[in-house]
Amino acid sequence: MPDIRPILIKSILHLCAYLPLPILHGIGVCIGWGLLLIPNRSRLTSEINIALCWPELSIREQRTLLRKSLRETGKTIIETSALWLRPGDRVLRLIKRVDGNELVEQAIAKGSGAILATPHLGAWEAAGLYASAHFKITCLYRPLKISELENLVQNARNRLGGNYIPATASGIRLLYKALDQGGVVAMLPDQEPKAGAGMFAPFFGVPAYSMVFLARLAARTDTPIIFVWCERLPWGRGYHLHFRALPEGDHVDIHTAVTATNQAVEDCVRECPEQYQWSYRRFKTRPEGEASFYKKKRPAIKQVDS
Numbered sequence: 001m002p003d004i005r006p007i008l009i010k011s012i013l014h015l016c017a018y019l020p021l022p023i024l025h026g027i028g029v030c031i032g033w034g035l036l037l038i039p040n041r042s043r044l045t046s047e048i049n050i051a052l053c054w055p056e057l058s059i060r061e062q063r064t065l066l067r068k069s070l071r072e073t074g075k076t077i078i079e080t081s082a083l084w085l086r087p088g089d090r091v092l093r094l095i096k097r098v099d100g101n102e103l104v105e106q107a108i109a110k111g112s113g114a115i116l117a118t119p120h121l122g123a124w125e126a127a128g129l130y131a132s133a134h135f136k137i138t139c140l141y142r143p144l145k146i147s148e149l150e151n152l153v154q155n156a157r158n159r160l161g162g163n164y165i166p167a168t169a170s171g172i173r174l175l176y177k178a179l180d181q182g183g184v185v186a187m188l189p190d191q192e193p194k195a196g197a198g199m200f201a202p203f204f205g206v207p208a209y210s211m212v213f214l215a216r217l218a219a220r221t222d223t224p225i226i227f228v229w230c231e232r233l234p235w236g237r238g239y240h241l242h243f244r245a246l247p248e249g250d251h252v253d254i255h256t257a258v259t260a261t262n263q264a265v266e267d268c269v270r271e272c273p274e275q276y277q278w279s280y281r282r283f284k285t286r287p288e289g290e291a292s293f294y295k296k297k298r299p300a301i302k303q304v305d306s
Helices: 005-016 021-037 041-053 057-084 088-092 102-108 124-135 147-158 169-180 213-221 254-271
Strands: 095-099 114-118 138-141 163-166 184-187 197-201 206-211 227-234 239-245
Touching: 005 057, 005 147, 021 041, 021 095, 041 057, 041 197, 057 124, 088 124, 095 124, 095 138, 102 114, 102 124, 102 147, 102 197, 102 227, 102 239, 114 124, 114 254, 124 147, 124 184, 124 227, 124 239, 138 169, 147 163, 163 169, 163 239, 169 184, 184 213, 197 254, 213 254, 227 254, 239 254
Parallel strands: 095 239, 114 184, 114 227, 138 163, 138 184
Antiparallel strands: 197 206, 227 239
16 A cells, blocks of 8 residues: 655645745644644653653643644644745745854854854754855755655755765765864754664753764864754744854863753753753663663663763
């Protein structure tokens, strides 16, 4: 039996692409209410993550954050249609305010290039499109599970000048080459790495299996890390794009560097916590001997040597 998912998804994307952003975000709120009312993995994972990361909040406050978070998840799902399929100039006009982009421009002017760290916060697809248009970023990505959508997504992300490449050994070499030439690269700093490619470092006070590649890439190329996230404005009014440099410090020790990266992500999240992707299983991998938070048995792994 043929898989109709690619056809259905493409049809929905094209149908929604030309709706005004306020209507799209309104639909996203409805999707969020559905996620809240109907038992599903996104709601369960979000509940667990919020309880882990915000123990200082009361149960009522945690539920309020959960409700807001799922509404933002709905917006993330539906706004993708506009961000991927509208003409590039129309997408960029949705970004109403930009703070801190001079940090990237200064790094480029010095010839060092820059590493943009884009957490799962707000409209990260919009952040990637802005960076593609202005800085011609090179970015690693993981191939989609639905391969029939690969061309659509690649065309959408590359259409403003970005260069998205598979996360392979050759892709990593291209990142180093881009930085050697004073270019700009981008990656997700809060995505759990493969087994053996990370180490545990605190995130909201909880040990999280975290990538070491970002810190090592910055150290080996002497390149600054700049965090960027795209905050949704209320009522579909557009987006506010933020750039912020990783605070300077002694990051020679890899664990110190990874801890500093996680802390920087946490600082960004605390500015608009409802727009973080709490439905992502950030704490999926646990230290050896520790049970899973997500009710499924997973093999614990040891962190890489520092």
